[in-house]
Amino acid sequence: MKALCWFGKHDVRVETVPDPVILNPHDCIVKITRTAICGSDLHLYDGYIPTMEQGDILGHEFMGEVVEVGTDVKQRKIGDRVVVPFTIACGSCYFCKQQLWSLCDNSNPNAAIAEALYGYSGSALFGYSHIYGGYAGGQAQYVRVPFADVGPLKIESDLPDDKVLFLSDIFPTGYMAAENCDIKDGDVVCVWGCGPVGQFAIRSAKMLGAGKVIAIDRIPERLKLAQEGGAEIVNYEHAPDLIETLKELTGGRGPDACIDAVGMESHGHGIDWYSDRAKQMLGASFDRPFALRQCIQSCRKGGVVSIPGVYGGFLDNFPFGAAFGKGLTFRMGQTHMMRYMKKLLDHVERGEIDPSVIITHRLPLQNAPDGYSTFLKKQDNCIKVVLDPWGEGGNA
Amino acid sequence: MNLKHSRSSGERTLNGRLKSIQPWAAIVGGGALAAYGLSRKSVGGAALAAVGTFGAIAGARRGTLPATAIHVQKTFTIDRPAQELYNYWHNFENLPHFMRHLKSVTTHGRYSHWTANGPMGVPVVWDAELLDEKPGEYLVWRSLPGSGISNRGSVEFRPASNGSGTEVTVALTYRNPGGKLGAAMAKLLGGEPEQQVREDLRRFKALMEAGEIPTVVGQPEGRRSKMVAMMHATKQPEATQRVRKGPRKETSPAGLQPKYTGTQFGGAR
Numbered sequence: 215m216k217a218l219c220w221f222g223k224h225d226v227r228v229e230t231v232p233d234p235v236i237l238n239p240h241d242c243i244v245k246i247t248r249t250a251i252c253g254s255d256l257h258l259y260d261g262y263i264p265t266m267e268q269g270d271i272l273g274h275e276f277m278g279e280v281v282e283v284g285t286d287v288k289q290r291k292i293g294d295r296v297v298v299p300f301t302i303a304c305g306s307c308y309f310c311k312q313q314l315w316s317l318c319d320n321s322n323p324n325a326a327i328a329e330a331l332y333g334y335s336g337s338a339l340f341g342y343s344h345i346y347g348g349y350a351g352g353q354a355q356y357v358r359v360p361f362a363d364v365g366p367l368k369i370e371s372d373l374p375d376d377k378v379l380f381l382s383d384i385f386p387t388g389y390m391a392a393e394n395c396d397i398k399d400g401d402v403v404c405v406w407g408c409g410p411v412g413q414f415a416i417r418s419a420k421m422l423g424a425g426k427v428i429a430i431d432r433i434p435e436r437l438k439l440a441q442e443g444g445a446e447i448v449n450y451e452h453a454p455d456l457i458e459t460l461k462e463l464t465g466g467r468g469p470d471a472c473i474d475a476v477g478m479e480s481h482g483h484g485i486d487w488y489s490d491r492a493k494q495m496l497g498a499s500f501d502r503p504f505a506l507r508q509c510i511q512s513c514r515k516g517g518v519v520s521i522p523g524v525y526g527g528f529l530d531n532f533p534f535g536a537a538f539g540k541g542l543t544f545r546m547g548q549t550h551m552m553r554y555m556k557k558l559l560d561h562v563e564r565g566e567i568d569p570s571v572i573i574t575h576r577l578p579l580q581n582a583p584d585g586y587s588t589f590l591k592k593q594d595n596c597i598k599v600v601l602d603p604w605g606e607g608g609n610a
Numbered sequence: 611m612n613l614k615h616s617r618s619s620g621e622r623t624l625n626g627r628l629k630s631i632q633p634w635a636a637i638v639g640g641g642a643l644a645a646y647g648l649s650r651k652s653v654g655g656a657a658l659a660a661v662g663t664f665g666a667i668a669g670a671r672r673g674t675l676p677a678t679a680i681h682v683q684k685t686f687t688i689d690r691p692a693q694e695l696y697n698y699w700h701n702f703e704n705l706p707h708f709m710r711h712l713k714s715v716t717t718h719g720r721y722s723h724w725t726a727n728g729p730m731g732v733p734v735v736w737d738a739e740l741l742d743e744k745p746g747e748y749l750v751w752r753s754l755p756g757s758g759i760s761n762r763g764s765v766e767f768r769p770a771s772n773g774s775g776t777e778v779t780v781a782l783t784y785r786n787p788g789g790k791l792g793a794a795m796a797k798l799l800g801g802e803p804e805q806q807v808r809e810d811l812r813r814f815k816a817l818m819e820a821g822e823i824p825t826v827v828g829q830p831e832g833r834r835s836k837m838v839a840m841m842h843a844t845k846q847p848e849a850t851q852r853v854r855k856g857p858r859k860e861t862s863p864a865g866l867q868p869k870y871t872g873t874q875f876g877g878a879r
Contacts, residue, residue: 219833229833232830237825237828237829238825267834267835267838267841268833286822304819304820305820306821308775311774319819320816338824350831360824
């Protein structure tokens with residue numbers, strides 16, 4: 215089959231590799247009909263996530279058709295059309311039983327590595343480095359999916375792939391980010407980053423009763439899409455003192471909740487941003503938490519900072535005094551996918567939200583390397599790239 | 611651990627025999643183990659160094675600890691009833707499913723014959739006996755006198771304090787016989803007994819809770835660099851997994867259309 219493999223910083227290639235096979239009794243094999251490049255894939259593409267190895271197959275947002283099932287698979291059947299969540303969960307450990315699916319105890323074969331770095335290991339993820347399990351990802355024609363009865367969500371309706379594909383990660387991720395804000399009617403929620411997760415966080419915050427959502431970015435087309443989603447927008451490049459701007463927009467109180475939908479590769483300006491960037495380039499630190507610092511600084515007293523953006527290592531110049539002094543609550547982590555997938559599918563099926571509005575680029579898998587480059591550089595108004603694993607290569 | 615399990619006479623038990631070793635041996639042996647552990651420059655090595663140092667210090671202070679005995683203890687909470695976990699472990703023939711260094715165990719009543727994957731593909735064998743047991747609570751076994759690898763193990767099952775599952779503690783003690791056999795044993799343990807016991811117990815947990823042990827050995831991958839390929843070559847499939855038998859029959863390379871095509875490609879928004 216064809217699969218997109220990682221070879222190093224800014225070096226991904228479509229290769230011909232063996233087809234996946236069933237390895238464990240609860241596995242299934244999915245023939246992928248649609249897959250996407252996630253903003254968090256760019257952290258791999260930029261080489262900021264440790265424990266990547268040459269030849270790793272990327273991709274954790276995908277859906278398709280079940281073509282083979284393991285001996286102990288009970289619910290999923292050959293021919294089922296499924297969306298596969300990016301987290302891998304066993305469904306039977308303490309954490310899965312508590313609905314903390316992304317903290318599953320039993321899916322990461324490399325749990326020892328994660329333990330050494332983090333104390334304990336979270337669940338494994340598809341196509342996201344060896345510390346997260348080293349599972350082959352879904353920017354490919356086929357994928358092996360462990361615990362087929364736990365993760366994959368069966369799609370019974372005839373909604374097109376593009377409308378349900380994002381249930382695999384970014385829609386639930388944006389939703390959980392908003393849910394983590396404990397929104398009360400009329401609350402002001404501020405979202406840093408208007409990429410795909412930010413867009414879904416904005417729309418979810420509105421769904422959950424936020425009175426006002428303020429969206430921050432610098433890319434005009436992303437801000438425009440945020441505005442279409444119901445947000446008031448702030449272009450931070452035109453707001454030299456962002457904290458003061460937000461104060462004015464919130465009656466002097468500050469946002470009730472702040473969402474960092476940017477993560478470890480934040481852009482910004484000012485001395486601390488240049489310092490973060492330099493350290494990251496030198497390999498002295500993994501993460502540059504510029505947006506996160508602003509979240510903490512601008513959040514109202516007693517507010518919530520919700521972090522769907524990905525962080526991998528250590529944070530420098532983290533304003534912990536501000537967080538403590540204002541009694542902030544922090545909520546974060548990989549998304550507990552199975553809590554949200556069915557519920558959000560219902561929203562899509564009822565026509566209340568159309569997740570496909572964020573798609574700007576549709577390419578055959580063969581052209582995925584161009585897709586990565588375009589997405590990284592935010593060229594050609596790129597917000598979201600979806601891939602057809604079976605499309606013919608050539609000009610997209 | 612507070613197990614009462616000395617069924618045999620003190621002379622014949624592992625501890626009994628170890629006690630007869632002179633304190634100076636503990637000091638020298640412990641020091642050597644510490645040096646070896648430090649030379650490993652790894653977590654397991656550090657543990658070994660810690661064990662060795664402890665042995666040397668304790669040997670110097672009290673003169674009672676065994677020479678180069680390696681003691682490892684690890685605890686995991688497993689979300690299954692104690693009796694169920696006990697039953698699985700009680701049949702020692704199940705142990706190779708999750709203990710990687712074991713090739714097979716055959717049982718004959720209280721006695722068992724263990725075969726481990728030794729260095730250079732040469733199996734290492736020993737006989738053991740079940741010393742003590744309490745259904746649903748604990749099991750204690752030890753190698754029989756005359757076994758090449760002198761070892762003793764116990765597993766204890768206690769209800770977890772949060773009411774969810776069972777705390778499982780495994781304790782293993784190996785006595786290093788020194789010489790060639792000692793070297794072989796060190797290799798068998800990978801020089802990192804801490805890590806080995808921890809990973810065995812983690813696999814046991816996955817098997818009991820999820821019904822399988824997670825693995826990626828045998829999945830597709832792109833071309834690996836030589837170094838990565840070498841690293842991966844040491845990864846073994848789990849004993850419980852289906853070993854890959856070549857490509858799927860219904861392989862359909864490019865050309866075959868998927869059943870669900872979704873919306874048409876090509877039209878940008």
